Amino acid sequence: MSKSKFEISKETGPHKRLASLVGHWDGTTRTWFEKDILADESPMRGRMTMIMDNRFLSYEYQGTINGKPFEGKMLWGYDLGNQKCQVSWIDSFHMGTGIMQSEGNETGNGFSVLGSYGGEGIPEPWGWRTELEIINSDQFIIRAFNISPAGDEAKATETIYHRISL
Numbered sequence: 001m002s003k004s005k006f007e008i009s010k011e012t013g014p015h016k017r018l019a020s021l022v023g024h025w026d027g028t029t030r031t032w033f034e035k036d037i038l039a040d041e042s043p044m045r046g047r048m049t050m051i052m053d054n055r056f057l058s059y060e061y062q063g064t065i066n067g068k069p070f071e072g073k074m075l076w077g078y079d080l081g082n083q084k085c086q087v088s089w090i091d092s093f094h095m096g097t098g099i100m101q102s103e104g105n106e107t108g109n110g111f112s113v114l115g116s117y118g119g120e121g122i123p124e125p126w127g128w129r130t131e132l133e134i135i136n137s138d139q140f141i142i143r144a145f146n147i148s149p150a151g152d153e154a155k156a157t158e159t160i161y162h163r164i165s166l
Helices: 005-012 014-019
Strands: 023-034 037-051 056-065 068-079 084-091 100-107 110-119 122-136 139-147 153-164
Touching: 005 014, 014 056, 014 068, 014 110, 023 056, 037 153, 084 110, 100 122
Parallel strands: none
Antiparallel strands: 023 037, 023 153, 037 056, 056 068, 068 084, 084 100, 100 110, 110 122, 122 139, 139 153
């Protein structure tokens, strides 16, 4: 009997790539509020688990920014039917009470997704591109970029993680 697309993806495809990140991670997050002006650099701790029969990667993190604690969660998935990576993101600093939905593609060593945000004081939505770069089994990087309505990009955050044992 032939294997389903999902079974194949868990063995050799994007779901296997997501599952490779399961574990506990320590890292450093750098944050920029203005282009090329580093505003904060602080420790970050993350935990990755697969949920729902390895369909989705749940990423929870805690850290500080400018000395104040914050936390967040991302849910990463790969929609085999549409061949798209999908992400839902919440956190207590950047997102406030909103949920950002992003969608994108696999890259050579990870995933890249694009979402947008707006609200009071933001007359036109801004883009937010998130890249997940898997360096090896013990290191990955999450980068995010603000994209102005005119299309100008600037790095907003970068977290470099290293696997830890608890």
